[in-house]
Amino acid sequence: MYRSLTLDPEKCTGCLQCEMACSWEYEGHFNPAHSRIKIFAFHQEGRFVPYTCTQCADAWCKNACPVEAIQINAETGAKEVVENLCVGCKVCTIACPFGTVNYDHARGKVMKCDLCGGDPACARACPTGAITFVDGDWPGYEKMRQWAERTDNLASAQ
Amino acid sequence: MGWQKKVLRVDLTAGTCTAEPLNMEWADRYLGQRGLATKYFVEEVDPRVDPLSPENKLIFATGPLTGTPASTGARYSVITKGALTGAIACSNSGGYFGAELKFAGWDMIIFEGRAEQPVYLLVIDDEARLLPAGELWGKGTWETEKALHERHQEPQLRISSIGRAGENLVRYACVVNDLHRAAGRSGVGAVMGSKNLKAIAVHGTKGTQVADPERFFQVVGEKKRILAENAVTGQGLPTYGTQVLMNIINELGALPTRNARDVQFESADKVSGEAMHEPRGSEGKPNLVRNQACFGCTIACGRIARIDKQHYTVINKPEYWGASGGLEYENAWSMGPDCGVDDLDAMTYANFICNEHGIDPISFGATLAAAMELYEIGAITDEQTGGLPLRFGSAEALTTMVEAVANGEGFGKDLGLGSKLLCEKYGHPDLSMSVKGQEFPAYDPRGIQGMGLTYATSNRGACHLRSYTVSSEVLGIPEKTDPHTTEGKPALVKAFQDVTAAVDSSGLCLFSTFAWSLEDIQPQIDAACEGDWSLDKLMEMGERIWNLERRFNLAAGIDGSQDRLPKRLVSEPAPTGPAKGMVNRLDEMLPEYYSLRGWTPEGVPTPETLERLEL
Incomplete structure (x- = not known):
């Protein structure tokens, strides 16, 4: 069973613990500028929205790569950048409709979320449950449960 | 590590x-932020300088835990000689700016001199340069942020700036970062304005590291769980923010009301944290939109609020319809009960203006409250106010005057002096509710005795954030003491002052101490920093910092004779509530406090004390 990251903007407080955890996982220091997950603040609406790669089944980035440097991890389903194949052409960054593939200038390679090999650091670091790592076939399970909880059994019985 | 050095x-x-290496010998004795920057400051600045002269310096300083995953590791402080007080000033802020400065590879920025024309500082990693800020001058902090993001096409710039109040040298102007976090007190924004420095914009891609990552992650994770499971930091603060206190302090009869003539506000429930959750009649939505965290904070006490579009303050101003930084307890108190105002949306509007134009809402509200009393006794008339009745309870007076202060117009100029100079100017110095020129915040020391000693001895003028004995006297943290007794309070105040000085030097937020003791914080510092950071070392360091600040003030001419409270608090008994009939008994506490500090009866550190603290 694959698992997937589920992002819930309602619960995000904008603390950026996820960005620190992500950069630590990849870079060995705390550095939001090198995080694969980003939190966007929409100040006027008082909203914070976590955003990262959704690991498309038919992945634009993978399809676009001319050197097959983006490959599927059979265990996690993540689309991973194989760094020794990546030539830094950045075609995948154009192909991704969501902008979640980006570029590390220092290394000359693209960077994207690879689910940390199956145990995403961002989800572990999130203090509010805004980022969770759930059954990949049931990304809507928690939302369904919340709506189910609101169902008024007494009213419907009348 | 921890430091960028x-x-x-x-x-x-x-x-x-110019880049220079961090003095690691000092870092080992003063840690960072408040302590370390104060050390730099006192070594470099003559205590007698005019705060608004080029000879004053202005330091923006982070701590070793700023920009790390330690919860609440967002903080930076602005250290200078305060424009409001002439005393050592150290104002602490959260948001994202401090962490970004660390990510760019810097522990602190020291500004000296004065620019001939308005400038801003742009820092992108190692590269720092001053750029002309001509067209930003006159703009608020919100517009300044927007303009700098657009100019540099860099959405990830974090910005700290002054608004019109700082430019106009309002004595209690603050520095605002990330739209609504502020280094609020003592007029650090006026010092910035006097230097023609409009803003600092930073983006960093270097990141931070800690000395012992494995131990750091283990201890930081463990301590985060304590915050999550604690009733105050896990529930009270995220839900109600610091505004959770409004009803509690009112019931205790310790809510200074109408310039502290009263100690209880009949409409406290209308301006409380609970009220911010209540749907408003006109549009069915509450004042509070949501809570927000500062960088790395797992408490998330920040208030994001929205003013009712139909409210008189914004009905023709759609630019204020969006969500922004809402009322915290101190601001809600100063612009609410202290002015007798109970209109939550008017207070929120005044708060927005304070954020937009860089005004400390505590000093502004308390100064307006003093002006209202001056007006009611006839010392100020319509002639001065331009025909606006400055009556207690008038929301219109509040929202008109906050704009006048920001713009330096009319009576706003007088209000911009702060309550001390204002009350002196109009012949009633006793009506200023201040110590060392700084207005005291939202706890009446007649009902919470320890806060009297806290205000009187605070090195930056009256302040709750130097020894928050409310924790013990009201909330029972770490243990409950009787708010009405003076017994044991000198030791309590001293202990809180020393611990707070240590926490303020680490990069962590003081609010973490609702759940964490220094025993919880010490291992986080120890794992992040090189060297041995024991509990004893931190406690001694806190005491050293306190004495260092004190010594600066003494040299600046602020001596023990200024460790006094406003006459009202020590001579006019609380008229209602549980503390009815009581005054603050500062005289019972001060001599013992001096003695515990190892100071002379005049409040001067003895040579033995200075030697013990290696000062």
Whole structure:
């Protein structure tokens, strides 16, 4: 069973613990500028929205790569950048409709979320449950449960 | 590690930016932020300088835990000689700016001199330069942020700036970062304005590291769980923010009301944290939109609020319809009960203006409250106010005057002096509710005795954030003491002052101490920093910092004779509530406090004390 990251903007407080955890996982220091997950603040609406790669089944980035440097991890389903194949052409960054593939200038390679090999650091670091790592076939399970909880059994019985 | 070991020195007169290594010998004795920057400051600045002269310096300093995953590791402080007080000033802020400065590779920035024309500092990693800020001058902090993001096409810039109040040298102007976090008190924004420094914009891609990552992650994770499971930091603060206190302090009869003539506000429930959750009649939505965290904070006490579009303050101003930083307890108190105002949306509007134009809402509200009393006794008339009745309870007076202060117009100029100079000017110095020129915040020391000693002895003028004995006297943290007794309070105040000085030097937020003791914080510092950071060392360091600040003040001419409370608090008994009939008994506490500090009866550190603390 694959698992997937589920992002819930309602619960995000904008603390950026996820960005620190992500950069630590990849870079060995705390550095939001090198995080694969980003939190966007929409100040006027008082909203914070976590955003990262959704690991498309038919992945634009993978399809676009001319050197097959983006490959599927059979265990996690993540689309991973194989760094020794990546030539830094950045075609995948154009192909991704969501902008979640980006570029590390220092290394000359693209960077994207690879689910940390199956145990995403961002989800572990999130203090509010805004980022969770759930059954990949049931990304809507928690939302369904919340709506189910609101169902008024007494009213419907009348 | 923890530190970036690099200081940026900006000579505004010469227009130069120079990197220098952090003095690690001092870092080992003063840790960072408040302690370390104060050490730099007292070594470099003559205590007798005019705060608004080029000879004053202005330091933006982070701590070793700023920009790390330690919860609440967002903080930076602005250290200078305060424009409001003439005393050592150290104002602490959260948001994202402090962490970004660390990510760019710097522990602190020292500004000296004065720019000939308005400038801002742009820092992108190692590269720092001063750029002309001509067209930003006159703009608020919100517009300044927007303009700098657009100009540099860099959405990830974090910005700290002054608004019109700082430019106009309002004595209690603050520095605002990330739209609505502020280094609020003592007029650090006026010092920035006097230097013609409009803003600092930073983006960093270097990141931070800690000395012992494995131990750091283990201890930081464990301590985060304590915050999550604690009733105050896990539930009270995220839900109600610091505004959770409004009803509690009112019931205790310790809510200074109408310039502290009263100690209880009949409409406290209308301006409380609970009220911010209540749907408003006109549009069915509450004042509070949501809570927000500062960088790395797992408490998330910040208030994001929205003013009712139909409210008189914004009905023709759609630019204020969006969500922004809402009322915290101190602001809600100063612009609410202290002015007798109970209109939550008017207070929220005044708060927005304070954020937009860089005004400390505590000093503004308390100064307006003093003006209202002056008006009611006839010392100020319509002639001064331009025909606006400055009556207690008038929301219109509040929202008109906050704009007048920001713009430096009319009576706003007088209000911009702060309550001390205002009340002196109009012949009633006793009506200023201040110590060392700084207005005291939202706890009446007649009902919470320890806060009297806290205000009187605070090195930056009256302040709750130097020894928050409310924790013990009201909330029972770490243990409950009787708010009405003076017994044991000198030791309590001293202990809180020393611990707070240590926490303020680490990069962590003081609010973490609702759940964490120094025993919880010490291992986080120890794992992040090189060297041995024991509990004893931190406690001694806190005491050293306190004495260092005190010594600066003494040299600046602020001696023990200024460790006094406003006459009202020590001579006019609380008229209602549980503390009815009581005054603050500062005289019972002060001599014992001096003695515990190892100071002379005049409040001067003895040579033995200075030697013990290696000062």
